[in-house]
Amino acid sequence: MGVTIKDIAKAAEVSYSTVSKALRDSPLVKEPTKQKIIKIAHQLGYQPNVAARSLVSKKSQTIGVVWPTIERVTHSALVTGLNKQLEELSYTTLISINEMEDAINTFNRYQVDAIVAFNEKNSREPAKSTVPIVTYGIAHEDSPFPTVDVNRKQAIQTAVDHLARTGHRSISYIGDMVQEDHLQEEKVEGFRQAIKDYDLELNSTSIIKVNDLASYDGYEAMKELLKKTDHPSAVISGSHDLSKGILRAIQEAGRSIPEDISIISYDNIPATEDLELPLSTVGVPLSTITEKLSEILIALINEETVEQSIYLKPELNITQSCKAWNGGETNE
Numbered sequence: 001m002g003v004t005i006k007d008i009a010k011a012a013e014v015s016y017s018t019v020s021k022a023l024r025d026s027p028l029v030k031e032p033t034k035q036k037i038i039k040i041a042h043q044l045g046y047q048p049n050v051a052a053r054s055l056v057s058k059k060s061q062t063i064g065v066v067w068p069t070i071e072r073v074t075h076s077a078l079v080t081g082l083n084k085q086l087e088e089l090s091y092t093t094l095i096s097i098n099e100m101e102d103a104i105n106t107f108n109r110y111q112v113d114a115i116v117a118f119n120e121k122n123s124r125e126p127a128k129s130t131v132p133i134v135t136y137g138i139a140h141e142d143s144p145f146p147t148v149d150v151n152r153k154q155a156i157q158t159a160v161d162h163l164a165r166t167g168h169r170s171i172s173y174i175g176d177m178v179q180e181d182h183l184q185e186e187k188v189e190g191f192r193q194a195i196k197d198y199d200l201e202l203n204s205t206s207i208i209k210v211n212d213l214a215s216y217d218g219y220e221a222m223k224e225l226l227k228k229t230d231h232p233s234a235v236i237s238g239s240h241d242l243s244k245g246i247l248r249a250i251q252e253a254g255r256s257i258p259e260d261i262s263i264i265s266y267d268n269i270p271a272t273e274d275l276e277l278p279l280s281t282v283g284v285p286l287s288t289i290t291e292k293l294s295e296i297l298i299a300l301i302n303e304e305t306v307e308q309s310i311y312l313k314p315e316l317n318i319t320q321s322c323k324a325w326n327g328g329e330t331n332e
Contacts, residue, residue, distance in 0.1 A: 062094055064114070100119070134146045137183065138186060146308050148296065149311050153187065153189055156173070159282045170233050171234045173207050174242055175236075208224075217241075223252075234325070237263065243263065247277065250263075262325070265282075268317065
């Protein structure tokens, strides 16, 4: 039989109600007494009865996460950061990689307090749910749930803007998915628009298709691009994983970064620091995304009003992987 509040109360020589208040961090219990109770609870191996607590509070202190894939570095970093944020708020994260509708049905049966869905398919069909949902994807006026949008289109436009203003006239984007992917299409659209705004040429080497956003796909795409006589002076990568493959292909070809080719990678995540060459990046910082998602989730749980479309501003970080080209401005 597990340790109960009665066991802690007996060991601490206080009442049951005092133990209960202390474990809920109530200000009604003096700090020395509270710390004594918490210490004894840890020593006895006390585990709170979540089921009983939820019957009283009507809250399970759990958040359901509908996750598209656990294979990409960015996804893994994002879910880890979100879990940490929610853990600090005393919430447990449950993850499902099932289809969105199936995952939401499962989470409703488990009576989670709220759900965050990473909506890569850009679904606008309202899923039936007994708990609030916030999505991470592309915001629309007719979105059925509050949506956090990281402005992928604006991020790529910002990258093109920097490269064009520093003298680059031949710029390629690697990351146009062969299969339908609305989030990646947003980036391609941003690239096309920015190239048009700067009156640059769109040709066969401007937008490179990939089967996936993995390192191998970036490697193969860059290898093929380097075989062209008119390969670009700058490349924008659609993901951090693609960038790792792109770097490898350039190094194997005996080319130098940024002397021969400048690179800007989409995905503003800490994992870029592990690379031999610190990459220039564009995107919304990981911590900003997880903080905003946590903030919206808690607001929805507390039945507060939130905006339907939440746009986060991407940031451009220029490092040694970029340099001016043909007499352009110096790096900023």
